[in-house]
Every structure is written in C-alpha cells, then in structure tokens.
Amino acid sequence: MANKIAEPSAHDTLGQATxxxxACGTQDQHPRRFQFESGRGLTPWARCASCDTYFMTSSYDSTAETDHSRHMAWGNEDEGAALNQRKRDGFISTLDGIEQLGYGGSKILDVGCSFGGILVEAKKRGFECSGVDIVPEAVAYVQSLGFKGEVCSSLNDCSLFSPQDPVDVISVLDAHIYWPDQPAELRAACRLLRDDGLLVIRAVTKSAFVTAGRFVGSVSPNVSKKLIRRAIADHRFSMPLKSLLKTVETAGFEILNATPKGAQHTNEMPLSARAAYKVGTLLWHGLGVSVSPTTLIFARKKSA
Ligand SMILES: [Zn+2]
Structure with a gap:
C-alpha cells in the first residue's frame, strides 16, 4: 500500500511552505534551508530549529522509497547477503547487549530487516525472530528462512504483533534515518512492545559532520561537498544524538544505555575509523559530546 506523506500545504507570508x-515532528515555518548533494542527488534540505536535525524536505512516497532501496546494497538479494556477512560483528555486539539486559531468547522484531542480517544471528541464540521491510523480495527471503515477515512501510501497519500479543524486543538498525515521521514510528513501536519491552536503535549520528561540512564550504567547497555527502549518504535526515534520546523518551521509553561501543558494523575497520569510535566513546561517556558516526541505543518501554 502506497503511503504518501505530502508536504504540508500551509504557506507563510513569503509563500514558503511550512x-x-x-525526526522530532515539529512544524516549522522558517527553517534554515539548504541544497545538499547526497546519495539521492542534489536535494532540498532544512534544519529544524527545535532539534537541530538536518532533513530532506522532498515529500515521502513509499513506492518511490521501495524502488530506491532496491538499488541499494541492502535492497537486493546478492548484495544484501554479502552485506549481512560484512555487518556480522555489529549484529553480534547488538545481540550481546540485548542478552546482557536480560532479553535473551525472547521474541524479536527487526524493523528494516533487509535479507535477515540480525535475525539469522539471533536465531542461532534461540530468539524467536520476525522482520518487517518495505522491500517485498527481502520479506519473501526472510520468510523462506522460516521467519515471520511482513511488508510494511510503517510500524503502524504491522500486524505481526499487537498490544494483546506483544513482542519483547524491537530492533531498528540503521533504519530510523529513512522514517518520514520518527515520533509516530516510535509510538507504534511502544504499542507493539510488551510492558518493559526493549527497543534497540543503531542510530546514525553524523549531523556534526554536516555542520562541519557547511563551515568549511567557503574555504574548501570540494571538502565541504565530500563531508556532507558522506555524512548524509542516502538518508532522509541527520539528527544529533541528544535530540534523538529526547525524542525516544517522549515516545514512552526510558533510556538504559547509549554508546558508540559496539555500534560499528565490523571490527575490520581501518585504524582511523577504529580510533574514531574509541575517541567517540571516550568523549560521549566523559563529556557528553557525540562525534561517533553511529550509536547503539537501548531503551525500555515505560510501564503505563
Ligand atoms: Zn526536529
């Protein structure tokens, strides 16, 4: 089912649409606007005055988004299976974290499950696995592995679980940055989870790199372009970690842990990338400054 979220039609006195x-759900009439070159070409962006997130202002169309995903490594079977192998270390450290919090062997739903990456590893550890994705071929693939799967562009459409038949753990790995309405998806996750159920987000937290890219723009346009493009990739928004934690809490969760530790996809990274995660972990836990490219967030559903 196509899920279209049109740009709001209200206009301010200058004729700019709100x-x-x-990322946070705030309506803004006068956001700072930009044109950024990203993995989707040159697209219009804005920055939220409320949460400091950079976001693409083009409207969301789930059919177009599915087609886009098919052209990415995680949206087609050959590359998707290879990607699962490359990201295996990340799946393992995520599952370690889930087990350490006491959710071992429970029912897990992976949002944006692609070709089953974390589900395959979770099954080996005795979890009961299911997944949702916007790409039908990916869902058919995880079903062929014996997992429950459903094609959904929003957790609001997920029928695998319900408040009467809730899930224990929901994982969202590198997928929240494609949501057209993150607060709505987080509230839906909260509804599908059991009381004290666990939400795990591997968040992409590179908005500081977009800001850095903007600031070097006047002296070095090429470096600027590269920094911004690498930070955004093909994402729809780039949100600072602290704003994300606040948004997760507002949706009904208590943050148990947020750390760059274990948030990398693979342990086989160049020294510079490994150092970035080490420094990122020290800075975040020591000074509350987030510079790590990705962060693992564990949050527990607050009881009603
Ligand atoms: Zn915002």
Whole structure:
C-alpha cells in the first residue's frame, strides 16, 4: 500500500511552505534551508530549529522509497547477503547487549530487516525472530528462512504483533534515518512492545559532520561537498544524538544505555575509523559530546 506523506500545504507570508521535521515532528515555518548533494542527488534540505536535525524536505512516497532501496546494497538479494556477512560483528555486539539486559531468547522484531542480517544471528541464540521491510523480495527471503515477515512501510501497519500479543524486543538498525515521521514510528513501536519491552536503535549520528561540512564550504567547497555527502549518504535526515534520546523518551521509553561501543558494523575497520569510535566513546561517556558516526541505543518501554 502506497503511503504518501505530502508536504504540508500551509504557506507563510513569503509563500514558503511550512515543513515538518521528520525526526522530532515539529512544524516549522522558517527553517534554515539548504541544497545538499547526497546519495539521492542534489536535494532540498532544512534544519529544524527545535532539534537541530538536518532533513530532506522532498515529500515521502513509499513506492518511490521501495524502488530506491532496491538499488541499494541492502535492497537486493546478492548484495544484501554479502552485506549481512560484512555487518556480522555489529549484529553480534547488538545481540550481546540485548542478552546482557536480560532479553535473551525472547521474541524479536527487526524493523528494516533487509535479507535477515540480525535475525539469522539471533536465531542461532534461540530468539524467536520476525522482520518487517518495505522491500517485498527481502520479506519473501526472510520468510523462506522460516521467519515471520511482513511488508510494511510503517510500524503502524504491522500486524505481526499487537498490544494483546506483544513482542519483547524491537530492533531498528540503521533504519530510523529513512522514517518520514520518527515520533509516530516510535509510538507504534511502544504499542507493539510488551510492558518493559526493549527497543534497540543503531542510530546514525553524523549531523556534526554536516555542520562541519557547511563551515568549511567557503574555504574548501570540494571538502565541504565530500563531508556532507558522506555524512548524509542516502538518508532522509541527520539528527544529533541528544535530540534523538529526547525524542525516544517522549515516545514512552526510558533510556538504559547509549554508546558508540559496539555500534560499528565490523571490527575490520581501518585504524582511523577504529580510533574514531574509541575517541567517540571516550568523549560521549566523559563529556557528553557525540562525534561517533553511529550509536547503539537501548531503551525500555515505560510501564503505563
Ligand atoms: Zn526536529
């Protein structure tokens, strides 16, 4: 089912449409606007005055988004299976974290499950696995592995679980940055989880790199372009970690842990990348400054 979220039609006196921040849900009439070159070409962006997120202002169309995913490594079977291998270390450290919090062997739902990456590893550890994705071929693939799967572009459409038949753990790995309405998806996750159920987000936290890219723009346009493009990749928004934690809490969760430790996809990284995660972990836990490219967030559903 196509899920279209049109840009709001309200206009201010200058004729600019108000925009909705997909990351925190705030409507803004006069956001700072930009044109950024990303993995989707040159696209219009804005920055939310409320949560400091950079976001793409083009409207969301789930059919177009599915087609886009098919052209990415995680949206087609050959590359998707290879990617699962490359990201295995990340799946393992995520599952370690889930088990350490006491959710071992429980029912897990992976959002944006692609070709089953974390589900395959979770099954080996005795978890009961299911997944949702917007790409039908990916869902058919995880079903062929014996997992429950459903094609959904929003958790609001997920029928695998319900408040009467809730899930224990929901994982969202590198997928939240594609949501057109993150607060709505987090509230839906909260509804599908059991009381004290666990939400795990591997968040992409590179907004500081977008800001850095903007600032070097006047002296070095090429470095600027590269920094911004690498930070955004093909994502729809880039949100600072502290704003994300606040948004997760507002949706009904208590943050148990947020750390760059274990948030990398693979342990086989160049020294510079390994150092970035080490420094990122020290800075975040020591000074509350987030510079790590990705962060693992564990949050527990607050009881009603
Ligand atoms: Zn915002």
């Amino acid at each position: 925009v909705l921040c997909p």
